[in-house]
Amino acid sequence: MPTVPRWASAAAVASSVAAALLVTCSTSAFAHDTCKAPGCAAGEGYHGMPEIATIGARTGKYMDIPEAAKGPAIDAAKGYRLQQLGRGLYMVTENVYQAMFLVHDRGVILADVPPPLAAFLPQAIREVTDKPVTHIVYSHAHIDHIGAAGDFVANLAKKPVIVAHEETKAILARAKDPKRPLPTLTFRDKHILEVGGQRLQLSYHGNGHEPGNIFIHAPEQRTLMVVDLIFPGWMPWRRLALAQDVPGYFAQVERIKSLDFDWLVSGHVARVGSKADVLAQHEFLLDLKAAAGKALQTTPLAEGMDPRDKSNPWAVFDHYIDRVAAQCVNTLTPKWAPRLAAFDVYIWDQCFTMEQSLRLD
Structure with missing residues (x-):
């Protein structure tokens, strides 16, 4: 695993901090060029800075969506699209979403009830059948995927069985959210x-x-639904889709890659996925992983810093991590943009x- 370079000697943290620091930064578009007070943004970026806007910087025009990432158009009169998978x-x-x-034979099993689809799901089901919803399966506890379940269940004549993992039930029990009713059937492994x-x-x-x-997994239909892990044709959502465990x-x-299926329902984006996705x-x-690892190993610590800041270990490390990320972005852009x-x-x-996961996990 890549290791972080060590400071040549232990830096002493400043013994005192000014009781008050008045920073007068211009709020104009030229703030970066004019502000020289401590804490203000420097007038220039790091050496070799990517052209892609950094986090917190305004983007003028985002990159166009590649055709391969687009899905079939939505019928504006309906507001949703229904696709048969088997x-x-x-x-x-x-x-x-x-x-x-x-x-x-006796009804419908519904997997997830995302709020953006709440108004469409009853009509979409009625397009296919007038049978009742007998079961709801929660993919996980996040409100953007099951946050319409409470209202959906309230409008059913008979309450469905709600199936989820036992960890999901524990999270929802803590949340006490009526929009996400507790599962009535849980399991541990399978x-x-x-x-x-x-x-x-x-x-x-x-x-x-x-x-x-x-x-x-619907084996007969050769369809797998896993939410918030694969994003067909798209960059994953920020911070690897907010993954709590990056190695996990x-x-x-890797596990999804090894399974046998034709269709992937990913919970997001405009089309179903495939094994190729x-x-x-x-x-x-x-x-x-390779780009971040190489950047961690080859980026010198504190290079180009104001010498007065080298006694501030937080600043030294921030300076290092920013340059690691910049090198990582530059490495990946030609192939993946x-x-x-x-x-x-x-x-x-x-x-x-x-880079954080490689250093800490």
């Missing part, structure tokens, strides 16, 4: 949900996003996250 299995999306439902001639295989593989995030995130992408994201992650939608939006996030 016998009785459908994905619903408004081209940002995705849910999935499986029709069985659960087979077999109802009315249809089958879903539910499994848990650890904390790759947050505790309780499960795999939902990498391990789960998983392979592409896996390749990007390996490149990200044309291939991944929103590369420029979150590449700085990914490089900062990766």
Whole structure:
């Protein structure tokens, strides 16, 4: 694992801090060029600074979305799109969020109830069947994927069975959120949900996003639903989709890569995914890890710093990490900027996250 260079000698932290520091920075577009007070932004970036705007800097025009990342258009009159993935299995999306439902002999199993889809899900299901929703499966506890479950269940004549991992139930019990009703059926490692001639295989593989995030596999339909891990055609959401365990995130992408399926419902973006999308994201992650690792090993500590700041270890390390991330961004941009939608939006996030994981995990 890459190691961080050590300071040549232990730096003493300043023994006192000024009781008050009046900083008069211009709020104009020229603030970076005119402000010389301590704490203000320098007038120039680091050597070899990427052209892609850093976190906190305003972007004038984001990169165009590659055609391969786009999905079929949404019917404006409906507001959503329904796609059949196999016998009785459908994905619903408004081209940002995705849910999935499986029709069985006696009703419907719904996987996730994202608030942006809440108004569309009843109509989408009625397009296919008038059978009742008998089960709801939670992919995980995050409100953006199940935060409409409370209202959805309240409008049903009969309460469905809500299935989730036991970690998800623990998180929701702590949250006490009526928008996310507690599961009524939980499992630890695996659960087979077999109802009315249809089958879903539910499994848990650890904390790759947050505790309780499960795999939902429809084997007959050759479809896998895993939310917030793979983003078909797109850069993952910031900080590797807010992964709580970065090595766990990498391990789960490896796990998905090894499975046999044709369709991937990822919970986000405008289209379903494929094995090719998983392979592409896996390749990007390996490149990200290699780029951050090399930058950690080859970036000199404190190079170019104001000598007066070298007694401030926080400042020395911030200066180092920023330059590591910049090198990582520069390394990845030529190959991946044309291939991944929103590369420029979150590449700085990914490089900062990766260098931190390599140093600390």
